[in-house]
Amino acid sequence: MSKYYSSTQQRLTKLTDNFSFMRLLMFLSLMMLVGCALPKPATTTPPVVPVASATSAEPLVWDASTKEYTAKNGDIAAHLFFAVTNVSQADVLITEVTTSCGCTVARLPSDPWRLTPKAGGRIQVVVDLRGKSGELFKGIVVQSPTAPKQLNVRVIMPPGFTNGLNPTMADRLFNQEMSQADRQSVFKGSCVKCHLEPAFGKNGAALYQVACGICHDATHRATMVPDLKTLHRKMDQDYWKNWVTHGKEGTLMPAFTAKEGGPLDDQQIASLVTYLETQYPQPKIAPAKKD
Numbered sequence: 001m002s003k004y005y006s007s008t009q010q011r012l013t014k015l016t017d018n019f020s021f022m023r024l025l026m027f028l029s030l031m032m033l034v035g036c037a038l039p040k041p042a043t044t045t046p047p048v049v050p051v052a053s054a055t056s057a058e059p060l061v062w063d064a065s066t067k068e069y070t071a072k073n074g075d076i077a078a079h080l081f082f083a084v085t086n087v088s089q090a091d092v093l094i095t096e097v098t099t100s101c102g103c104t105v106a107r108l109p110s111d112p113w114r115l116t117p118k119a120g121g122r123i124q125v126v127v128d129l130r131g132k133s134g135e136l137f138k139g140i141v142v143q144s145p146t147a148p149k150q151l152n153v154r155v156i157m158p159p160g161f162t163n164g165l166n167p168t169m170a171d172r173l174f175n176q177e178m179s180q181a182d183r184q185s186v187f188k189g190s191c192v193k194c195h196l197e198p199a200f201g202k203n204g205a206a207l208y209q210v211a212c213g214i215c216h217d218a219t220h221r222a223t224m225v226p227d228l229k230t231l232h233r234k235m236d237q238d239y240w241k242n243w244v245t246h247g248k249e250g251t252l253m254p255a256f257t258a259k260e261g262g263p264l265d266d267q268q269i270a271s272l273v274t275y276l277e278t279q280y281p282q283p284k285i286a287p288a289k290k291d
Contacts, residue, residue: 059088059147060115066152071129078127078155082140085120092147100139103128104153125153133157183247183254184261199263203271208279211256211264211272225252228280240276244269 063083071078086092094113097106107124115121127138135156142149187196198210215225244264247255256262257269264272 071157080125081122086115104138240273
C-alpha cells in the first residue's frame with residue numbers, strides 16, 4: 001500500500017511541475033502578445049543643427065591685411081600690392097582708398113571700383129623712401145559701404161640704406177614712380193607748382209609749353225615719355241583730343257580735363273588740340289606693299 005501511495009505521489013508531483021511549467025509558458029506568451037498590441041511610445045528625435053557655412057562672413061577676401069617691404073640700396077620708393085576677391089553673391093563697391101600720410105599713395109584699378117561676384121584685382125601702394133631710415137608703418141583705409149577694410153604696410157630700411165642720389169634727381173625719379181601708381185598725382189602735392197599752376201589762364205602755344213613741353217620736350221626727358229616729333233601713326237583731331245582730355249591708363253599720361261582732376265577747361269583743351277594739329281601734322285606713312 002505504501003509503495004502504491006509513494007508512486008502515485010511522485011506522478012502527481014511530476015504532473016504539478018509540468019502544469020506549472022506550462023502555466024509559465026502560457027503567461028510569457030500572453031505577455032508577448034499584449035506587448036505587441038500596445039502602442040509604442042513616441043521617440044524624440046534630436047533637432048538637426050545646421051552646419052555653418054565654410055564661406056567667409058566678409059564679402060571681400062584679402063591676400064593679407066599687412067604687407068612688408070625691405071628696401072634695397074637705390075630704392076626711392078617701396079611698391080606693394082594687396083590682392084582682393086569678392087566671394088559674396090552681390091556686387092561690392094569700393095569708393096576710395098585713403099592713406100595715413102602724404103608720403104604714401106594707394107591706387108584703385110578704377111575710381112570708384114566695383115567688384116562683381118567672384119571678381120578680383122589689386123590695390124597698388126607706393127611709399128616714399130626719400131630721406132627715410134629705420135622702419136615705417138603706414139595705414140591704408142579702404143572705403144566701402146559694405147566691406148570697409150584697414151590695411152597696413154611696414155617698410156624696413158636696413159642700416160646704411162641710401163638711394164645714392166642727389167635730392168633733385170631723387171625727387172624727379174620719385175615723382176615718376178608716383179605717376180606710375182597714380183597718373184593724376186602730377187597735379188597734386190609738390191607737383192602742383194610745376195604742372196598745375198602754370199597752366200591757369202593759358203591757351204595754345206603758351207599752354208603747350210607749360211602743360212606738355214615740360215615733359216615731352218624736356219632736356220632730360222624720361223625714357224617712358226614719348227617724343228611727339230617721332231610719332232609714326234595717325235594723329236587727327238580726335239586722337240589729340242582724347243589723349244589730352246582723358247590721358248591713358250597704365251602710362252604716365254594724366255587726364256588734363258578738370259572733370260577728371262586736371263587743370264584745363266574745355267576751351268583750353270580745344271586750343272591745345274588746335275596747336276598740336278598744327279605743330280605735329282600727320283606723319284607720312286608709306287603705303288603697305290602689295291604682294
